[in-house]
Amino acid sequence: MLFAFEALRKTGTAALVLKGIILAILTDLLLLSFIFLRRTYRKRYFAKRDARTFEIRGQWNAIISADIPYDAWRRNALDRRIIETIVLDSFEAAGREESARLLHFLRASGLIEKRIFEARHHRGWRRGRALVALGRTRAPEGIPALSEGLRDKSLETRLAALRGLGRTAAPEAAEEILHWLSEAGLTVPALPLQSALIQCCAERPRLLLPYLEHAETAMREVLGRVLGEVATAGLGIDLLPFADDDIPELRATAARALAQAEPTQAMEALIQLAGDSVWFVRLRAIVSLGKMKDTRALSALLLGVRDSNRLVRLRAAESLVTFTEDKIKIFEQVVETKDRYALHAYLTALDNAGLQGQLEQELITSATGRPERTRLLELLRTSSLLSRQVDKAKTAAAAGSQR
Numbered sequence: 001m002l003f004a005f006e007a008l009r010k011t012g013t014a015a016l017v018l019k020g021i022i023l024a025i026l027t028d029l030l031l032l033s034f035i036f037l038r039r040t041y042r043k044r045y046f047a048k049r050d051a052r053t054f055e056i057r058g059q060w061n062a063i064i065s066a067d068i069p070y071d072a073w074r075r076n077a078l079d080r081r082i083i084e085t086i087v088l089d090s091f092e093a094a095g096r097e098e099s100a101r102l103l104h105f106l107r108a109s110g111l112i113e114k115r116i117f118e119a120r121h122h123r124g125w126r127r128g129r130a131l132v133a134l135g136r137t138r139a140p141e142g143i144p145a146l147s148e149g150l151r152d153k154s155l156e157t158r159l160a161a162l163r164g165l166g167r168t169a170a171p172e173a174a175e176e177i178l179h180w181l182s183e184a185g186l187t188v189p190a191l192p193l194q195s196a197l198i199q200c201c202a203e204r205p206r207l208l209l210p211y212l213e214h215a216e217t218a219m220r221e222v223l224g225r226v227l228g229e230v231a232t233a234g235l236g237i238d239l240l241p242f243a244d245d246d247i248p249e250l251r252a253t254a255a256r257a258l259a260q261a262e263p264t265q266a267m268e269a270l271i272q273l274a275g276d277s278v279w280f281v282r283l284r285a286i287v288s289l290g291k292m293k294d295t296r297a298l299s300a301l302l303l304g305v306r307d308s309n310r311l312v313r314l315r316a317a318e319s320l321v322t323f324t325e326d327k328i329k330i331f332e333q334v335v336e337t338k339d340r341y342a343l344h345a346y347l348t349a350l351d352n353a354g355l356q357g358q359l360e361q362e363l364i365t366s367a368t369g370r371p372e373r374t375r376l377l378e379l380l381r382t383s384s385l386l387s388r389q390v391d392k393a394k395t396a397a398a399a400g401s402q403r
Contacts, residue, residue: 053082060086064101070109084111088136103139112139119145127152128160135164143168147176151184158188166196171207174200178211181219190222197226205230209238217247224249231257243269248278255281259288267296274300279309286312290319298323302333305342313341317349 056079062068063083073079087102094102106112115137118130131149134142142164149161165173177197186193201207208227212220224247231239235257242254255273258266266288273285286304289297297319304316320330334346 056082064105091136106137112137116142116145128157131160131164135167138168143173150180159192162188162192162196166199169199171204174207186218194222194226198229201230205232221247221249224253228253240269243273248281252281252284255284255288259291271300274304283312286316293322305345306337306339313345317345321349321353
């Protein structure tokens with residue numbers, strides 16, 4: 001051995017290269033040994049967990065009903081994790097009675113208190129995991145701990161707390177989120193915030209109104225999108241002031257909610273919104289005007305059927321078709337626009353509603369002058385045929401692109 005090292009010393013630079021090669025080989029061997037040991041350990045762990053999960057599943061009813069004492073499994077970390085995982089997964093598909101039963105089990109076994117403690121005292125990924133698990137329980141007593149997580153310095157922890165509050169789907173959780181937003185501002189991405197608020201504000205969308213009045217522009221845009229998803233008929237008149245708002249989402253929300261308001265109060269605002277510069281605001285206003293079925297909306301709907309946006313044209317045409325008493329007059333007005341896109345949209349809506357034959361029969365028996373009646377009948381039949389051919393061509397093209 002001494003002779004070998006003495007030989008290496010005499011070789012100079014080559015000895016350093018050889019030592020580096022030997023060191024690399026030893027490092028690779030250690031790394032491979034670590035990977036092998038880790039895989040062996042995880043294989044044994046998952047096999048043990050799988051076997052234990054099977055045993056727990058066989059005793060599940062006894063565990064949930066406390067026939068097996070909680071102390072028999074709470075002190076075993078593996079059993080406790082398995083049981084908690086099964087309970088949290090069961091919440092996803094459980095009905096009202098089963099959810100109440102599972103929640104009672106979590107409370108009686110102390111698992112909720114354990115997660116609350118972890119959510120308040122742990123840090124990093126452990127706290128994030130506890131916050132998400134606490135939200136999955138949907139327990140009201142977990143909302144204060146989740147609210148504290150919103151004020152954590154880590155973005156990942158704040159997002160975990162936000163997801164947990166969204167899981168509860170409780171108005172109390174919405175109040176905590178909104179109060180935190182008024183304090184800290186928009187410190188998380190908009191999409192997870194919107195998702196959480198939509199779930200929590202579904203029962204009480206009115207919670208959003210006070211915060212909308214005083215929030216900054218970026219925050220108002222987010223809250224406006226949330227309100228657009230959860231607004232109900234009861235908010236109709238309360239949203240009337242937002243019809244002139246600078247944010248398109250709020251104008252669209254107002255247009256959607258005003259469909260359920262009194263026509264005398266909402267008609268003027270909806271007609272104004274039907275001419276908005278943003279297409280989805282016009283779309284919401286057109287849909288709301290169609291739901292009212294008020295003849296005062298005909299002028300706005302006739303403008304809508306000539307809109308530059310295809311969706312607005314189609315929804316305006318569908319709304320016009322619902323006016324069954326004035327079909328001939330409306331058809332004449334659509335023809336007078338001399339807009340082939342408007343005519344195509346109206347005839348498509350008429351065909352989809354199954355009213356084309358009825359309009360044709362009314363034209364035949366109407367008191368309209370013979371030349372005008374003949375012109376309208378020919379236009380109706382010719383345009384309908386062309387419209388069907390265009391639709392078939394579009395369908396064929398779409399089928400060919402999919403192939």
